[in-house]
Amino acid sequence: MKEKVILAYSGGLDTTAIIPWLKENYDYDVVCVCIDVGQGDELDGLEERAKLSGATKLYIEDVVEEFVDDYVMPCVKANAIYENKYLLGTAMARPVIAKRLVEIARKEGATAICHGATGKGNDQVRFELTIKALAPDLKIIAPWRIWTMTSREEEIAYCQKHGIHLPFSADNSYSRDRNLWHISHEGLELEDPAQAPDYDHLLVLSVPPEKAPEEGVTISLSFDKGIPIALNQKKMSPTEIIKELNQIGGAHGIGIIDIVENRVVGMKSRGVYETPGGTILMEAHTQLEELILDRATLSAKKEISNRFADIVYEGKWFTPLREAYQAFIDVTQEYVTGEVILKLYKGNIIKQGTTSPYSLYNESIASFTTGDLYDHKDAEGFINLFGLSLKVRAMKMASLQEDKN
Numbered sequence: 001m002k003e004k005v006i007l008a009y010s011g012g013l014d015t016t017a018i019i020p021w022l023k024e025n026y027d028y029d030v031v032c033v034c035i036d037v038g039q040g041d042e043l044d045g046l047e048e049r050a051k052l053s054g055a056t057k058l059y060i061e062d063v064v065e066e067f068v069d070d071y072v073m074p075c076v077k078a079n080a081i082y083e084n085k086y087l088l089g090t091a092m093a094r095p096v097i098a099k100r101l102v103e104i105a106r107k108e109g110a111t112a113i114c115h116g117a118t119g120k121g122n123d124q125v126r127f128e129l130t131i132k133a134l135a136p137d138l139k140i141i142a143p144w145r146i147w148t149m150t151s152r153e154e155e156i157a158y159c160q161k162h163g164i165h166l167p168f169s170a171d172n173s174y175s176r177d178r179n180l181w182h183i184s185h186e187g188l189e190l191e192d193p194a195q196a197p198d199y200d201h202l203l204v205l206s207v208p209p210e211k212a213p214e215e216g217v218t219i220s221l222s223f224d225k226g227i228p229i230a231l232n233q234k235k236m237s238p239t240e241i242i243k244e245l246n247q248i249g250g251a252h253g254i255g256i257i258d259i260v261e262n263r264v265v266g267m268k269s270r271g272v273y274e275t276p277g278g279t280i281l282m283e284a285h286t287q288l289e290e291l292i293l294d295r296a297t298l299s300a301k302k303e304i305s306n307r308f309a310d311i312v313y314e315g316k317w318f319t320p321l322r323e324a325y326q327a328f329i330d331v332t333q334e335y336v337t338g339e340v341i342l343k344l345y346k347g348n349i350i351k352q353g354t355t356s357p358y359s360l361y362n363e364s365i366a367s368f369t370t371g372d373l374y375d376h377k378d379a380e381g382f383i384n385l386f387g388l389s390l391k392v393r394a395m396k397m398a399s400l401q402e403d404k405n
Helices: 013-026 046-052 064-078 089-108 123-134 152-161 238-251 276-292 295-313 320-332 378-386 388-404
Strands: 004-008 029-036 057-062 112-114 139-141 175-178 183-186 217-224 227-231 256-262 268-274 338-345 348-355
Touching (some): 004 013, 013 152, 029 046, 064 089, 064 227, 064 238, 064 295, 089 123, 089 295, 217 238, 227 276, 276 295, 276 338
Parallel strands (some): 112 139
Antiparallel strands (some): 175 183
16 A cells, blocks of 8 residues: 655645656655635635546535634734734744644544645745644655756646646736735735836735725724624624625725745845734724733733744744743733724724723823822822933033043
């Protein structure tokens, strides 16, 4: 009996060409696994395509709820944003995909897992760190680091040589990654940072802000312990809320970013990301936290949020450090409960009001009208103590200057 390899399969040209390549070079039975993280109609026709390409079996695994509940929501609670802009859409999905690949490898008794990530990108790191953490005994095969094919034309010719005649185009197009949280775009004019994105040709989930409706829309989001539980006061699951917000936000040009990011492998890469629902959720969660968390906790959480984002981006989900940071974050979310009202207008998210039973905002203290809880005279003693070290240093420097003179 032949050994089995689990192939992370998308149905695209790369992973289709990998099937005969694995059979030719390793003599494996190829079990294709497509993980559904909310990429929509990209899954249509996969079974026929995989079998035509020589796969012995195809799994299509729906992990959307697991993806949202166990990976997206921890990042929302953390306000995890890489390099201040990237909402980690691809990075969050890779651990759950690789985890399911390992689970099916165990079920099938496979000896290896193969992925189609290139040797230049982050995904090879994310897939392989997860596999190493969960199944250190499994062999990992990365064809893009091994084979000699360098273009789509060569891949198409290779497929045809092996009797695979599928309607792949040799035309270059954007390299995209889509899931429920976002869609990313790389390639073509985006490879030149001096060029503006061709948004009319590029966008999938959204419209450019200038083409959004002339009238904005007002929405409300309710949270319980940092988790969104209702949209416009209608109880919904986090998955349902993200789906709905993608529709609403996309129509109003929300969540389109054009960034040059620092990849794990050391190079800079430019991409355009559409994250309409995620951008709205992150903004609402941030506004609720600023009402509820005390100054010291909020400051510490911001530092940990940045580190948490780095960990997720680098593919280190299954590590003790990520678990430790998440434990801290979960404690900070104990009272992050309330409602946030937002107006969406031509790419902008405009605050319309925030309420929480745990709000630390006290109008009696904060108002310009003096209340019973705050005596202006108390500020003098506070400032004297708060600035004491500054005063002592200034006195010392002045004394030294006098000695020099």
